[in-house]
Amino acid sequence: MILKKITAVILMLFVSVLSFAQSGKKLDKIIKRDYQIIECTISKVSDKTVEYSxxxxxxxxxxxxxQIAKIDFASGRSQTFDVSAGNNSSSSGSSTIVAASEIKQNTIAVLPVPYLNSDTQESSEDMAKFAQNDLYNKLLDKSSNIFPLTVQDLRTTNSLLHKAGIDHNNIDETPIEDLEKILGVDNIVAAKVSYTMNSGTTATTYNSGNAKISDNNKKVKTNDISTTTANTQVYYYYTVYFDMYKNTSKIYSQTRKPFLAVKDSWIDSISYLLKRSPIYTKK
Structure with a gap:
């Protein structure tokens, strides 16, 4: 009787451990062309279908x-799909490029701007989009200075990159010739912002006092009151990388470190480098 109870307890523990292991299992991800993401376990991939549970x-x-744009396997491998090219799938490292229908001449696209903390190697998606939007708006504001170039709409750029499975995390790993085919442009501006942070504390002391006159010897006595205030300042040390390409050739490449170590000083460096690029002419 006791043996049966022990066996039942062991069986329950085994089932619990097995269930926990399965629940913690890393899943595959199917990214569909309509941007829906399916987390699953893939059992088979063929030229026509993918089977999963x-x-x-x-x-x-x-x-x-x-219906599939990309698969991110739990192992870390990725696979992209391009039905229109007649070659339905390819493994990462030799990804099939979904090219635009045509290359629009004298059109420039602004890539997402990787915004990387050099100390932690963490990249901010929000800041990457903000920096991309800032550079895009600068080009639009100076459209007369970059004539005959026209700037590709940012939504178009990001939509085409998304369909190709490219974002701020892997944009640096994608060859420029592939990016030009994907975006359908003959000019590209690619920037990157890298930074480190430091903090310093300064102390400020304020003195105040009340003077009193002694009744006996007429000496002046002072009761001093001092107040010390500590201020912590965060310093940002940026390095801005700025590249321009035309027909896959790099036509401009500069690196700049802002003079001021303040939070948004990288923006001034972007403006400085843009105005000195070969596509910019003074009016």
Whole structure:
């Protein structure tokens, strides 16, 4: 009787451990062309379909590869799909490039701007978009200074990059010739902001006092009161990388460190480098 109870307890523990292991299992991700993401376990990939099952289910679902843009496997490997090219899939490292229908001459695209903390190697998606938008607006404001170039709409740029599975994290790893094909432009501006942070504390002391006259010897006595205030200042040390390409050739490459170590000083460096680029002419 006791043996049966021990066996039952061991069986329950085994089932619990197995369930926990399965629940903590890293899943594959299917990114569809309509931007829907499916977290699942993929069992088979063929030229026409991908078979997978959802977490906690044994039912196998089949999905046509024409609906799939990319698969991120739990192992870390990625696979992109391009049905229109007649070659439905390719592994990462030799990804199929989904090219635009044509290259628009005298058109410049602004890439997402990686914004990287050099100490932690953490990249901010929000700041990457903000920096990209800032550079894009600077080009629009100076459209007369970059004639005959026209700036590709930012939504178009980001949509095409998204479909190709490219963002601020892997934009540096993608060859410029591939980016020009994906975006359909013959000019590209690529910037990157790298920074480190430091902090310093300064103390300021204020003195105040009340003077009193002694009744006996007429000496002056002072009761001093001192107040010390500590101020902590955060310093940002930026390095801004700025590159321009035309027909896959690099036509301009500069690096600049802002003079001031304040939070938004990188913006001034972007403006400085843009105005000295070969596409900019003074009016």
């Amino acid at each position: 959802l977490p906690g289910e044994t039912l196998v679902i089949s999905l046509d590869v024409s």
